[in-house]
Amino acid sequence: MKQGLYNNFYRYLIDSFDKKQAALTYIESVNLTAKRNEAFSIFKEMGFPTRKYEEWKFTSLSAALKDELQLMIEHDHSLINTNRIHSLDAVHLVLVNGRFAPELSDALPEGITFYDTQATLAESRFADKISTLATEDDAPMLALNTAFFTEVSVLQIAAHAIVEKPVHVSHVFTVNDIAEFVPYRMLVIAEKHSEATIIETFHSDSLVHPLFVSYVCEQEVHESAVLHTHMINTLPENAYFVQHREVFQYRNSVLNNSNIALSDVTLLRNDLNFQLKDVGTETNLIGAYILTGDQHVDNHTLVDHQSPNCNTNEVYKGILLDTSHAVFNGKVFVRPDAQKTNAFQQNNNLLLSDQATVNSKPQLEIFADDVKCSHGSTIGQINEDALFYLQTRGIGEEAAKKLIMQSFIFDVILRIKIESLQDYVSDLLNKKLNTENLTVV
Amino acid sequence: MLNITNLHSSIEGKKILKGIDLKVNAGEIHAIMGPNGSGKSTLASVLAGKAEYEVTEGEAFLDGKNLLEMAPEERAREGLFLAFQYPVEIPGVSNINFLKTALTEIRAHRGLPELTSKEFLKLLKDKQELVELKSSLVNRSLNEGFSGGEKKRNEILQLAMLDPKLAILDETDSGLDIDALRIVASGVNKLRTENNAFVIITHYQRLLDYIIPDFVHILYDGRIIKSGTKELALELEEKGYDWITQHETGTV
Numbered sequence: 001m002k003q004g005l006y007n008n009f010y011r012y013l014i015d016s017f018d019k020k021q022a023a024l025t026y027i028e029s030v031n032l033t034a035k036r037n038e039a040f041s042i043f044k045e046m047g048f049p050t051r052k053y054e055e056w057k058f059t060s061l062s063a064a065l066k067d068e069l070q071l072m073i074e075h076d077h078s079l080i081n082t083n084r085i086h087s088l089d090a091v092h093l094v095l096v097n098g099r100f101a102p103e104l105s106d107a108l109p110e111g112i113t114f115y116d117t118q119a120t121l122a123e124s125r126f127a128d129k130i131s132t133l134a135t136e137d138d139a140p141m142l143a144l145n146t147a148f149f150t151e152v153s154v155l156q157i158a159a160h161a162i163v164e165k166p167v168h169v170s171h172v173f174t175v176n177d178i179a180e181f182v183p184y185r186m187l188v189i190a191e192k193h194s195e196a197t198i199i200e201t202f203h204s205d206s207l208v209h210p211l212f213v214s215y216v217c218e219q220e221v222h223e224s225a226v227l228h229t230h231m232i233n234t235l236p237e238n239a240y241f242v243q244h245r246e247v248f249q250y251r252n253s254v255l256n257n258s259n260i261a262l263s264d265v266t267l268l269r270n271d272l273n274f275q276l277k278d279v280g281t282e283t284n285l286i287g288a289y290i291l292t293g294d295q296h297v298d299n300h301t302l303v304d305h306q307s308p309n310c311n312t313n314e315v316y317k318g319i320l321l322d323t324s325h326a327v328f329n330g331k332v333f334v335r336p337d338a339q340k341t342n343a344f345q346q347n348n349n350l351l352l353s354d355q356a357t358v359n360s361k362p363q364l365e366i367f368a369d370d371v372k373c374s375h376g377s378t379i380g381q382i383n384e385d386a387l388f389y390l391q392t393r394g395i396g397e398e399a400a401k402k403l404i405m406q407s408f409i410f411d412v413i414l415r416i417k418i419e420s421l422q423d424y425v426s427d428l429l430n431k432k433l434n435t436e437n438l439t440v441v
Numbered sequence: 442m443l444n445i446t447n448l449h450s451s452i453e454g455k456k457i458l459k460g461i462d463l464k465v466n467a468g469e470i471h472a473i474m475g476p477n478g479s480g481k482s483t484l485a486s487v488l489a490g491k492a493e494y495e496v497t498e499g500e501a502f503l504d505g506k507n508l509l510e511m512a513p514e515e516r517a518r519e520g521l522f523l524a525f526q527y528p529v530e531i532p533g534v535s536n537i538n539f540l541k542t543a544l545t546e547i548r549a550h551r552g553l554p555e556l557t558s559k560e561f562l563k564l565l566k567d568k569q570e571l572v573e574l575k576s577s578l579v580n581r582s583l584n585e586g587f588s589g590g591e592k593k594r595n596e597i598l599q600l601a602m603l604d605p606k607l608a609i610l611d612e613t614d615s616g617l618d619i620d621a622l623r624i625v626a627s628g629v630n631k632l633r634t635e636n637n638a639f640v641i642i643t644h645y646q647r648l649l650d651y652i653i654p655d656f657v658h659i660l661y662d663g664r665i666i667k668s669g670t671k672e673l674a675l676e677l678e679e680k681g682y683d684w685i686t687q688h689e690t691g692t693v
């Protein structure tokens with residue numbers, strides 16, 4: 001039985017696939033074309049996900065999938081705010097609508113190499129890797145991306161390279177006069193014993209017409225590599241952002257990820273999957289969101305413990321106001337082989353409006369017996385005693401509430417170890433808390 | 442300074458304060474004693490403005506201003522301070538930022554400019570020495586993981602920083618060892634001037650050996666049933682509440 005959404009935009013995509021592929025015949029490898037065809041048939045069959053799909057139970061894309069959406073064809077690089085974080089000492093790499101903009105980017109330091117779309121497709125070791133980490137079965141949005149992505153780039157950190165300076169991959173989107181759909185992807189390979197920091201920001205100036213971004217990121221973290229990743233969303237209203245991230249971790253590797261949504265993005269959906277392929281890994285995940293108006297943020301994380309002696313620590317915290325909606329679905333699988341697993345997961349929410357909604361679902365599935373796992377999920381209000389205490393010290397009610405909200409989220413931000421980045425995120429936090437229409441009942 | 446007349450208050454329909462009259466002048470120290478559940482903390486909370494407590498009758502003025510019409514923060518800015526019996530832990534709010542925010546609000550209300558960071562830190566250091574509170578605690582989250590005694594000393598640090606007209610200390614002595622008790626008492630004595638006043642809620646004479654009260658009141662079942670001078674506290678310690686309740690209620 002078909003349960004997907006098959007709207008005008010769906011039909012437009014189905015109709016345009018063959019023509020688009022025909023133009024790519026001489027550029028793409030046969031392998032990639034085969035993958036695209038397969039992904040296309042999955043998407044064609046499943047359609048856009050609806051709430052009838054288990055993984056999309058609480059998130060509807062129907063308002064996002066406007067009839068008038070079109071694939072982005074023009075890549076206009078002029079007049080662009082590249083969203084450089086001035087206080088941050090980082091190498092700035094700019095992707096405009098998913099495409100590398102060399103004239104706006106810094107040179108990379110030793111030990112790390114960037115490949116743009118052309119270079120990526122020309123190297124079969126990269127081209128053949130596309131969609132081998134993330135696989136499309138049952139994932140129509142991922143299949144859609146695989147079938148339609150136009151840009152793909154690679155960041156490769158060389159074996160034993162210790163790249164001190166963070167790389168800031170600034171994803172910026174142009175403000176256009178039609179509703180556009182931008183599907184693109186990236187591959188990150190952290191070779192053995194390497195260490196690097198990749199800060200990804202997602203930005204656009206304010207949008208009049210809807211922007212729908214589909215971003216897929218596949219990452220390999222090889223033996224004893226340490227990869228620090230940050231995702232900071234500063235997209236405005238009218239932006240719809242769907243990300244799929246698939247990370248493979250190998251022996252003794254460390255992966256840190258922070259997922260910050262303190263923007264006005266209309267809809268954000270993250271599927272962040274971490275497959276622990278070999279022993280001794282560490283995975284630290286943090287997330288923070290404050291939602292106002294009718295913002296919708298859905299974080300799905302999956303940590304798949306396939307090997308023994310791996311550690312996961314996950315903390316997501318969020319605040320909901322107005323008519324906003326947050327979804328947290330945190331799966332932790334502990335496979336039969338994954339003895340001595342340590343997995344800790346926590347999602348805390350402050351629900352500050354009668355009309356806001358939180359669906360928080362920690363999902364621990366344990367098939368090994370010698371493990372330490374815990375999870376917790378809370379949905380609470382502002383603590384009245386704390387509020388009163390602050391007020392009795394002369395702090396006004398509004399300010400006291402904001403102080404409590406700020407501290408609630410800051411608890412997560414504190415774990416960002418790069419001081420200037422922590423400051424940048426704190427500024428986003430304060431900006432969000434000081435938006436004019438922010439009122440707490 | 443503080444003028445309470447016929448104050449009645451209830452919570453969830455339950456009457457707790459049943460007509461309190463209390464007058465505190467500048468420069469005075471008043472002690473309020475009374476058995477568990479008699480309404481001491483309720484009185485403090487009502488004065489500080491806790492919303493759950495409904496005031497059904499009576500009035501409370503601070504230097505001629507009607508306290509009961511003000512929000513809690515306005516009362517604080519007008520110079521009321523409550524050292525809580527059970528200080529609240531607020532994770533993530535740094536003690537030092539909190540103090541700075543509070544002080545800035547209160548100074549602004551008094552028409553004083555915000556202190557520079559340097560001035561603030563200097564003031565903080567001085568006051569910290571007064572209550573002998575470790576710097577490491579000042580840099581931590583507000584009360585989080587503090588021991589009972591540290592929380593109480595942190596209350597007195599806030600008192601010292603905010604420099605109120607009227608301070609109510611709700612069982613600040615409970616949970617303090619004798620050294621901490623001496624520190625807190627000497628802190629209070631140093632903060633005492635002829636322009637401010639203290640209301641000290643306690644169960645024990647012990648604290649009153651160090652902070653000598655001008656008046657002692659006994660609160661029983663929502664009423665002040667007896668007032669006297671410091672000797673009353675001694676007598677109470679010796680004879681217990683039974684003596685006084687039999688004595689007083691017998692004559693009503």
Ligand SMILES: Nc1ncnc2c1ncn2[C@@H]1O[C@H](COP(=O)(O)OP(=O)(O)OP(=O)(O)O)[C@@H](O)[C@H]1O
Pocket residue numbers: 452453455457475476477478479480481482483484493526
């Ligand atoms: N939030 C509340 N809800 C219901 N009853 C309350 C509440 N707060 C206080 N009470 C009741 O009011 C009465 C007075 O309590 P209060 O805390 O003022 O006593 P107290 O004199 O401070 O006692 P203690 O010496 O134990 O601190 C008690 O019977 C208590 O149970």
Ligand SMILES: [Mg+2]
Pocket residue numbers: 481482483526611612
């Ligand atoms: Mg009490």
